[in-house]
Amino acid sequence: MSVPADQLAQLGSAAAKPGRRLPNKYKLFLMALPFLAVTFIFYYLPIYGWIYAFYDYIPGIPLEKTPFVGFKWFRTIAENPTQTAEVVRVMKNTVAMSGLGIATSFLPVVFAILLTEIKTGWYRRIVQTLTTIPNFISWILVYSVAFTLFSVDNGLVNTLLLKLGFIDDGINFLANNRNVWLAMIAWYWWKSLGWGAILYLAAITGIDQELYEAAEVDGASRFRKIWHITVPGIMPTFFVLLLLSIGNFVNNGMEQYFAFQNAMNKDTIEVLDLYVYNIAFSNNFAFATVVSMLKSIISVFLLFLANGMSKWVRKESII
Amino acid sequence: MRFKKLTSLALAAILAVAVTACSSSKNEESKNSPPASASPSSGGSGASASASPEGGLDHTKELELTVFSTTANYAGEQTGWYGKILKDKFNIKLNIIASNLDGGQNKIAAMMASGDLGDIVVFGSDKTDYPNAIKGGLLLDWTKDGLLDKYGKYIVDNFPKAIEKAKIAFGGGQAVYGLGHNVAGNQPGPSEGKDLTWGPELRWDLYKQLGYPEIRTPQDYLGVLKKMQELEPKNEQGKKTYAFSLWSDWDGNYKMTLAKQFANMYGYDENGATLLYVAADEDKYYEFLSDDSWYMKSLKLYFDANQMGLVDPDSLTQKFDDVVGKYKDGRLLFSWFPWLGSANYNTPDRTAVGKGFATVPFKEEKVYSWGFNQYGNDWIMAIGAKAKEPERIMEFINWLYTPEGAMLSSGGGTAIQNGPKGLTWDLDKDGKPFVTDFGWQAFADQKGTIVPDEYGGGTFYDGQSQINFSNVAPGLTNPETGEPYDHNLWTSSLKRNPSQLDQEWRDKMGALTPKEYFVKNNMIAVAPQGFTGKPPLMMDKALEQKNAQIGTVIQQYSWKMIFAKDEAQYDKYKQEMMDKVKGLGYDEVLAFSVKKAEELFESRKSVQQ
Known part of the structure; x- marks a missing residue:
């Protein structure tokens, strides 16, 4: 259905007088303009909001009536040893959670490959649907599922273990400080595995079928075909997503951790976003802005770093 | 081609919406x-x-x-x-x-x-x-x-x-x-209805079976509750009963909400999000992290209760609605508040046979009450x-x-x-x-x-009016009828035929309502509600930030202390908490808290006759 750009331009200006024709490049630019405007409005204009980091801003009071405080809120991050220790603890959690996320980011690739290898159509569709649905469940509801499964008093798992005689007392899975990072990454993949695989499924569909046929003729086994055709075929997609996730290293969001946090696991579950929410977001916009500024700067830095690595290792880059 | 036109139209429409969204504040008015x-x-x-x-x-x-x-x-x-x-x-x-x-x-x-x-x-x-x-x-x-x-x-x-x-x-x-x-108006006494904000309440039928043992201090509840739990270890559905089921989703970010309730029953309350608890009817205060404070004593009390198997193990992870469900199912034996225990458990079927939550105060109690506020x-x-x-x-x-x-x-x-x-x-x-x-x-x-x-x-x-704002106090007397606005306090309501539970309670306690009992026995501390005649003191942003951080530490450690394995761990957590809050600027916040308390005392002078 797609029409080449030059033809499209001719179509559109068929009625116009020949003398008034705009060169095609301007036309194309005009067509792109609304999207550039949207990008500018939604991605560049908000940067103006960084100005709030330098004021003791209170919502409802105009900025000109608000005291200018310079870098005060930047300094509070490292004001005293206890404060610094808190920030270090939070950063440790952030790095751990994001690190685990990146280390396990091959999971949707594996899942997508396995899914395409299922030859029974209806079964594949059922599996794919069932694994995609959790993506649309909010974290708060995921938590209530977790609570019904793992609560001490009435949880399914504890009841089962008790009935089978493996344990004598209920285990408090949700309120303990052990393996919090692993548990969180497990919940994360439970929710987003199917969704994450969609891009790879698309990439696999895009691989030329002739390659497989040729390999078949050459007598390649199923595993060989996967290894030599499918995997290299989706590597570019994988690397683009990997680079983006490295760029998002410090943004692991807060919904999941907010829903699962309690006094027992708070030390290890509090990531940067949650920390900002817990201490600042409800009343201190200046501080929240400072943190988000620092996050943006770190993210841009990490993205370029990862891109450079990619250029160096794979001779390819996305920027 | 026609399909294409439609899609481009749709796209244009989406774009238009996106662009106008930016100027929505203007549209809002119209x-x-x-x-x-x-x-x-x-x-x-x-x-x-x-x-x-x-x-x-x-x-x-x-x-x-x-x-x-x-x-x-x-x-x-x-x-x-x-x-x-x-x-x-x-x-x-x-x-x-x-x-x-x-x-x-x-x-x-x-x-x-x-x-x-x-x-x-x-x-x-x-x-x-x-x-x-x-x-x-x-x-x-x-x-x-x-x-x-x-x-x-x-x-x-x-x-x-x-x-x-x-x-x-x-x-x-x-x-x-x-x-x-x-x-x-200018009316003396407590402004609440028939119940005050706090009880505490026990399952009256079980308490009666034990022969109404005397309770002097909050700690005395533990022994009684243990015996009550032995009397009824399981509810009607065969699920385990507990004395206390706690929840954390009302904590906000400052303290553990349920640990301040006994302080309230001793006539003290927090004064905003500050580090002092202030007496209702005297110009006295204490730091709530000090050892004599009923905040810290409550943490110890819940810790002891947990060691005795009286605390619901899901307390840390459940939400308030889960707790309400447990009251309804009859799985809990103690309630801090009448609006939680009797409001949820006492169905007409149960109260008719004398089962239900009812107020059982402790001897030392001096429950906090808000006076009428002109x-x-x-x-x-x-x-x-x-x-x-x-x-x-x-x-x-x-x-x-x-x-x-x-x-x-x-x-x-x-x-x-x-x-x-x-x-x-x-x-x-x-x-x-x-x-x-x-x-x-x-x-x-x-x-x-x-x-x-x-x-x-x-x-x-x-x-019902969903604004959730009562312009006049429900306990205020209606000049047209000579009775309060709150129907619970109308003479006709108080005299209405009581359930067996109400009757037993009235006979035993010698009062028609909990409020009457507390007033009669001088177990109530009414806080006069005045004001200083000055704009209120406010923390500056930097202090507010420190206070918020201190609050989250207090809240987290409070829960950890209650569920500590043993005394040694309890003491360790307590020490860690104190070290952390000191490091985060405790003394500065304390100095402000004292000023805030003095402001409150000054405001009370305005209503003293």
């Missing part, structure tokens, strides 16, 4: 103003009812008011019996925005930043947002154009002290931007600066303070709103109010009782 096309149709019905006797305001046009309430727990249009009353009387429709359901403090901040708070604004505190909204010019001055004098006559004549406070504390001596909640308490009702037709809004707010309005609208906690006259209550031939049979049924089963269509339809629960 959206809020009453739709011109809707008014003629409704005008017909409204006109007859709204030829108002006072003020002479024109009610023929329907007025749709946006109510931004930070205390409401319902969002959307006010429906049901209360909606019908407002429609008939004033031809107004309320559209409620509830920040509680929509991002909490973040929603409030977003509304403030947008510069438009709607027509009627309710603040859940007069500490931060309200003064900021005044500073930002977001609220209407009621004295402008004589609005208050012309359309707020009842308030001006009957509650002058509330206006005085509004002027001095927040209005620079002249302007009135809003009034506090639960305003009262100045109004700290929730605020205000009018937005951009409100349309402020005259009609003022007229409506004035009505909320009149006997007619208060009989229908005042309420809160266990003081359920009375409902429409003629249906749930009425006046007898002597002019004394009584609750009808339908009324008792509606109050007991608010969500299950259907209100007849001529009174507005829907369930009784949904039909």
Whole structure:
């Protein structure tokens, strides 16, 4: 259905007088303009909001009536040893959670490959649907599922273990400080595995079928075909997503951790976003802005770093 | 080709929406103003009812008011019996925005930043947002154009002290931007209804089986509760019972909410989010992290209870609604609050056979109570600066303070709103109010009782005023009947035939209601409600930040201490907590807290006779 750009331009200006024709490049630019405007409005204009980091801003009071405080809120991050220790603890959690996320980011690739290898159509569709649905469940509801499964008093798992005689007392899975990072990454993949695989499924569909046929003729086994055709075929997609996730290293969001946090696991579950929410977001916009500024700067830095690595290792880059 | 055209049209439409979204603040106004096309149709019905006797305001046009309430727990249009009353009387429709359901403090901040708070604004505190909204010019001055004098006559004549406070504390001596909640006349004694905020309550039937053992201090409950648990180890469904089931989702970010309840039963309360607990009726305070404080003692008490197997192991991870369910199922034996224990467990079937929660105070108890407040308490009702037709809004707010309005609208906690006259209550031939049979049924089963269509339809629960703001105190005496507004306190209600449970309790305790018992035995500490005559002290941003961090540490460690494995671990956590809060600026916050307490003591002088 797609029409080449030059033809499209001719179509559109068929009625116009020949003398008034705009060169095609301007036309194309005009067509792109609304999207550039949207990008500018939604991605560049908000940067103006960084100005709030330098004021003791209170919502409802105009900025000109608000005291200018310079870098005060930047300094509070490292004001005293206890404060610094808190920030270090939070950063440790952030790095751990994001690190685990990146280390396990091959999971949707594996899942997508396995899914395409299922030859029974209806079964594949059922599996794919069932694994995609959790993506649309909010974290708060995921938590209530977790609570019904793992609560001490009435949880399914504890009841089962008790009935089978493996344990004598209920285990408090949700309120303990052990393996919090692993548990969180497990919940994360439970929710987003199917969704994450969609891009790879698309990439696999895009691989030329002739390659497989040729390999078949050459007598390649199923595993060989996967290894030599499918995997290299989706590597570019994988690397683009990997680079983006490295760029998002410090943004692991807060919904999941907010829903699962309690006094027992708070030390290890509090990531940067949650920390900002817990201490600042409800009343201190200046501080929240400072943190988000620092996050943006770190993210841009990490993205370029990862891109450079990619250029160096794979001779390819996305920027 | 045709398909393509359609898609491009759709894309253009999406784009248009996206672009206009940026300038939505402009559109908002036009959206809020009453739709011109809707008014003629409704005008017909409204006109007859709204030829108002006072003020002479024109009610023929329907007025749709946006109510931004930070205390409401319902969002959307006010429906049901209360909606019908407002429609008939004033031809107004309320559209409620509830920040509680929509991002909490973040929603409030977003509304403030947008510069438009709607027509009627309710603040859940007069500490931060309200003064900021005044500073930002977001609220209407009621004295402008004589609005208050012309359309707020009842308030001006009957509650002058509330206006005085509004002027001095927040209005620079002249302007009135809003009034506090639960305003009262100059009436002594506790302002609550038949129950106070705290009990505590025990399962009366089990307590009776044990022969009413004496309880001197909160710690004595533990032994009694252990025996009660042995008497009834499982509920009707065969699930384990516990004495305490705690929840953390009400903690906010400052402290463990449930650890302050015994301090309240000793007549102390927190003074905002500060480090001191202040006595209700004396000028005394203590640091709540000190060893003598009932906050710390409560942590120890729950720790001991947990060691005895009395604490629900899911306390750390469950939410408040889970706990309510456990009370309903009869899985818990202790309740801090009447509105939690007896309100959920005591069904008519159970109380008829003497089963149920009832107040069992400890000997040392001196329960905290709020006195009647002529100045109004700290929730605020205000009018937005951009409100349309402020005259009609003022007229409506004035009505909320009149006997007619208060009989229908005042309420809160266990003081359920009375409902429409003629249906749930009425006046007898002597002019004394009584609750009808339908009324008792509606109050007991608010969500299950259907209100007849001529009174507005829907369930009784949904039909209540959803603004969640009681303009006058429910315990205040109605000058027209000589009885309080709260139907629980009407003579006819108190004399109504009691259940077996109520009868047993009354015989044993020698009082009709818990409030009467506490007052009679001098076990109540009524906090006088005054004000300093000065704008309130506020933390600066940097101190506020430190305080918030201290609060999150206190909250986290409180829970850890309760669920510590043994005493050694308990002490270790306690030490860690103290070290951390000291490092985060405890002393600075403490200095401010002392000033804040002194401010409170000064304010009390204003109401001492």
